[in-house]
Amino acid sequence: MSGREFFTALPVSEALAGFRPGRRTGTERVDRADALGRVPASPVTSRAALPGFTRSTVDGYAVRAADTHGASEALPAYFDVAGSVRMGAPAGVAVGHGTAVAVPTGAALPEGADAVLMVEHTQQTMPGMIEASRPVAVGDGTVRADEDVAADDELAPAGRPLRAQDLGLLAAAGTGVVEVRAKPRVGIISTGDEVVPPETEQLLAGQVRDATTSALAGLVVDAGGTPCPRGIVPDDAGVLTRTLDKAVQECDVVVVSAGSSVGARDETVAAVEALGEPGVFCHGLAIKPGKPTLLAQAGEVPIIGLPGNPLSALVVFRLVGVPIVRRVGGVTMPPAEPSTTAELARRVASAAGRLDVVQVRVQDGRAVPLFGASALLSLLTTADGYVVIDESATGLDEGQHVTVTLYR
Template structure:
C-alpha cells in the first residue's frame, strides 16, 4: 500500500481477537516481599493445610455440641470447667461429657470438643461451673484445619498480578519465593522532525516537546511493564528502520508514536516491512480518536504504531497497546478498572462500526463529555474517566446511564 492509498479500518474487537502475538517474557524467581504486582508463571500451590489445626472463631468455651442440646434461658445446661487453652500453645486439657474448656478466638480446639459456645451465651454460676443458655451445632464456632486452604490447593493463579491479600496468603502458607514472568520490556520510540526532548527550555518555530513518551512510559509501568525510552527519531526512513531494528532486538514490545498517520510522512509501516521476518497485521482501526493505528510483528516482537497526537496515542494505547503488553507479560486475568455509573449530561453521536472513546467529567452522578482536538492533551488531564460507545451503537442519548471507566 502506498502512502497515498486509502486504507480499510479494522474494528477494534476484531483486532484484539485476531492480533495474538505468541511472544512471552521469560520467568524469574523473586522474594515474596518483592512480588507485589508480579505475575506468577504457574499456579502457586500450598504445601500444607491452613490454618493447619482446628481453631476457635469466637471467645467462649469448647464443648461437645450434644451436651448443649435443649439448653435455653429458662433451662440452661451446666458444665464443669476443666481447663483453659492459651494462645500459641497446644491444649493441655481434653473435653469430656459435661465438661468445658475456656478458649479465646484463634486458639486450638482441645481433644473431645466439636463446638465452641460463645461467651455471650454463658455465665459463671460458681467457681469451676458455667451455664450455657443457647445450644450450639457441631462445628459451630470452629474453623477446620484445612478450611482456609487444603493441601495442594491453589494459593494464587497463574496470569494474575499478585495483590496485597495474595502476599498475605502466601506468607501464611510459608511461601518465600515465587516464580513470576519477567516484566515486558517496552521500547518507546518517538518520531518527527518537530519533536524535541521534554527538557528543551526554548522551543523553536514549529517545535513541540515530546509529551507522549512520558505518558506511555507511565502507562507501561502501571500495567506491569518496564519502559525503555529509545529517544526521538527524525522523519527519515533509514533512521526509523535502524531504531526499530535495535528496539526489536532487546525489547518484548515496541511502540512507535507519531509515525502512523497515512500520508506522505508515514514511515512506520514501510520501516516495519523493511525488517526481516516482519508482518503488518493491520494499518487502521475503527476507533475515534486513533484511526491510523498500526499493528505488526517483527521477529515475533509485537509493534504498535500510534497516532501522532498525544490524546489519540494514549487512548489507543489504553485500548489496544495495553492488552498486547499484558498478553506478552503472561497476564491472562487483567485487573478490573475502577468504574462508576453516571447519567449522560448530553447526547453523543457515533458512527456504527466504529468504537468511540469519549472523555468525561463526572460530578454528582452526571457524566459531561469533553470535546476538542486530538492534539489537546489537557482534555485527558481534565477528564475523570472515559466512556466507550460500542461499535454497534450510533450514539448515546441524553440521561442514558453509562459506565465510566475512571482514571486512577
C-alpha cells in the same frame, strides 16, 4: 495475517482477537515482598493445610455440641470448666462429657471438643462452673484445620497479577519466593522532526516537547511492563529502520508514537516492513480518536504504531497496547478496571461501525462529556474516566445510564 491494505480500518474487537503475538517473557524468582503486581508463571500451591489446626473463631468455651442440646435461658446446660487454652500454644487439656474449656478467638480447639459456645451465651454460676443458655451445633464457632486452604490447593493462579490479599495468603502458607514472568521490556520510540526532549527550555516555532513518551511509560508500568525509551527519531527512513531493528532485538514490545498517519513523511510502515515477516497486521482501526494505528510483528515481537497526537496515542494504547503488553508478560486474567455508572449529561453522537471513546467528568452521579481536538492532552488530565460507544451504536442519549471506566 491479513488486513494489509493501507487504512482499511479494522474493528478494535477484531484487532484484539486476531493480533495475538506468540512472544512471552521468560521467568524469574522474586521474594514475596517484591511480588505485588507480578504474574505467576505457574500456579502457586500450598505445601500444607491452613490454618493447620482446628481453632476457635469466637471468645468462649470449647464443648461437645451434644451436651448443649435443649439448652435455653429457662433450662440452661451446666458445665465444669476443665481449664483454658493459651494463644499460640497447643491446647494441653481435653474436653469430656459435661466439661468445657475456655478458649480465646484463634486458639487451638481442645481434643474432644467439636464446637465453641460464645461467651455472651454463658454465665458463671460459681467458680469452676458455667451455664449455657443456648445450644450449639457441631462446628459452631470453629474453623477446620483445612477450611482456609487444603494441602496442595492453589494459592494463586498462573496468569493473574498478584494482589495484596494474594501476598497475605502466600505469607500464611509460608511461601517466601514466587516464580513469575519477567516484566516485558517495552521500547518507546518518538518520531518527528518537530519533536524535542521535554527538558528543552525554549521552543522554536513549530517545535513540540515529547509528552507522549512519559505518558506511555506510565501506562507501560501500569500494565506490568518496564518502559525502555529509545529516544526521538527524525523523519528519516534509514534512521527509523535502524532504531526499530535495534529495539526489536532488545525489547519484548516496541511502540512508535507518530509517523503512523497518512502523510508524505510517513515512514513507519516501510520501516516496519523492512524488519521482515510477518510484517503489518493492520494499518487503521475503527476507533475515534486513534484511527491511524498500526499493528505489526517482527518475528514474535509486536510493534504498535500510534497516532502522533498525544490524546489519540494514549487512548489507543490504553485499549489496545496495554492488553498486548499484558499478554506478552503472561497475563491471562487481567485485572478489572475500576468503573462506575453515571447518567449522561448530554447527548453524544457517534458513527455506526466505529468505536468512540469519549472523555468525561463525573459530577454528582452525572457523566459530563469533554470535547476538544485530539492534540489537547489536557482533556485527559481533566477527565475522570471515559465512556465507550460501541460500533453498533449511533450515539448515546442525554439521561442514558452509561458505564464510566475510571482513571486510577
